[in-house]
Amino acid sequence: MAVNTLSGRFLVLTTIFVVLAEVALLLPGVGSFREDYLISRLERAQIASLALLTTDQMIDEDLEKELLANAGVFNVVLRRDEVRQLVLSSQIPSPVVSTYDLREPGFWEKIRDALVVLVDSGNHVIRVIGDPVQKGGLVIEVTMETGPMRVEMIEYGLRLLMLSAAIAGPLALLLFAAVRRLVLEPISRVVKQMSIYADAPEDARRFIEPSARIKELRVAEEALSTMQHQLTASLKQKERLAQLGQAVAKISHDLRNILTTAQLFADRMESSEDPGVKRAAPKLVASIGRAVNLCETTLAFGRAEEPPPSLSRFMLAELVNEIIESEQSPADAAQIEFVTDIAPNLVIRADREQLYRVLSNLVRNARQAIAATQAPGTIEVGAGEASDEWWIRVQDTGPGLPERAREHLFRPFQGGTRKGGTGLGLAISAELVRGHGGHLDLARSDSEGTEFRMHLPKDLVTDAA
Helix, strand or coil: CCCCCHHHHHHHHHHHHHHHHHHHHHHHHHHHHHHHHHHHHHHHHHHHHHHHHHHCCCCCHHHHHHHHHHHCCCEEEEECCCCCEEEECCCCCCCEEEEEECCCCCHHHHHHHHHHHHHCCCCCEEEEEECCHHHCCCEEEEEEECHHHHHHHHHHHHHHHHHHHHHHHHHHHHHHHHHHHHHHHHHHHHHHHHHHHHHCCCCHHHCCCCCCCCHHHHHHHHHHHHHHHHHHHHHHHHHHHHHHHHHHHHHHHHHHHHHHHHHHHHHHHCCCCCHHHHHHHHHHHHHHHHHHHHHHHHHHHHCCCCCCCCCEEEEHHHHHHHHHHHHHHHHHHCCEEEEEECCCCCEEEECHHHHHHHHHHHHHHHHHHHHHCCCCEEEEEEEEECCCEEEEEEEECCCCCCHHHHHCCCCCCCCCCCCCCCCHHHHHHHHHHHHCCCEEEEEEEECCEEEEEEEEECCCCCCCC
C-alpha cells in the first residue's frame, strides 16, 4: 500500500494516533505506579517503626536490619508528635541524591519524576517524605534505592503497553477497515469512474450512477453525473457543429466560384444601353460583391488556427500611414478625414502583418460607419506606451454601434458593426490580439462616435535580456 494513496496515508495517521494514545496512557500510568510504589514503602516503613513502641525504642540490631530489609528502605523516621519520634536506621551505601515529598503531589511532577527514574539506569539513594497512614503520626521519612523501583516500573510499563496494544490495535484496525469501506472505497469508485469516462466521454454507458449513502459522497456523485451528461452533450453538439462547419466551408467555396462567375457577367451588364439594366447593374454588382466577401471571410474563419505571431520591431507610425493610404480614396469620396496621434519614433514589437490586419479592419469599419451616415467625419488613430504595455486607439465620429452589435461584439456570425456585416472581422482581430498576449476592448460607443483600444503587454513580447 503506497503512502501517497488515501488508504496509505490514513493507515499512517492511524498508526501515529495509536502510538500517541499509547504514550498518553503509559506516562500517567507509570507516574501513578511510581507514586504507589513509594507510598507502599512508606506504609511498610511505618509498620516496621511501630516495633519500637513495644521495646521502649530499644531493638536488637539484627531485628532492626530485618525490619528495614522487609520494608525495602535504609532508614525510617516517624514523627509521632512534636516531641516523640521513632527511628530505624542502617548504613546508607551512597549519599542521598534527591528528596521527594509525596504530601503535595502534582500531575506533571509525577510524570517528570517517573521519566527521570526510567531514563537514569543508575541505582541512587533518595529520600521520600509522606503522611503516615491512619494518622499514625505527623510525618514519615525514609531513604531507599531507585534500582528496584526502576525495574518494577519497567515491568509495569511493558504490561501496560501490551494490554493497551491488545485493546487499541484491534480497535485501530476496525476503524481503518470501517473508514476504508465507508469513505475510501466510495471515493476510489468516483475516481475510477472519472477515469473510465475520460477514456470514452461519448459513451453514455460510462456515466456514473449515484449510489453512495454518505451525503457528501452522494452530492459528489450527483455532481459528477450531471457534469458527464452536460459534457457529453456539449461534445456531441461541437462534433455536429464541426461537421456543419466543414459543410459550410465547402458550400462557401463552391458558392464563391459561382458568384465570381456571376460577378463577371454583372460587370458586362454595366455596359448595356438599357436604362433599367444600367440602374440595376451597380446594385447587382454590389450585392454579388458582398456575397463573395462573405464567402471569403467564412472560409478564412473556417481555417480557424492563426499562426503564432512572428515578432519583430517596427515603427508603428509607418504601419498606420500604410493603412491610411489604402483607405484614402474611398475616404476622400465620403469626405472623411484621417488624424494620427502617434510619436514618429514609437517602436513596438509585434507581428507586423497581423497588426496590419487588426488596424486595417478597425479603420475600415470606422470609415464604413461614417460613410453610411452620408455626412463628413473624422477617424483618429493614436498610440502610446506605459511602463508595462503599448496601447493603440482607433476612434471615429460615426453614429455608434447598434445595441445588438455591442452585446455580441467579438463573437463570429452574431452581427457585425454595420448592416449586412458578419462580425468575423472583429472576432478575428480580437483573436490576433490575444495571440500577442493582449486584448482588444470597446472603450466607448455612443452618438458621438466609437472608440476601440488595443493593449499589448511588454512583458510577453519584449526581447530577452
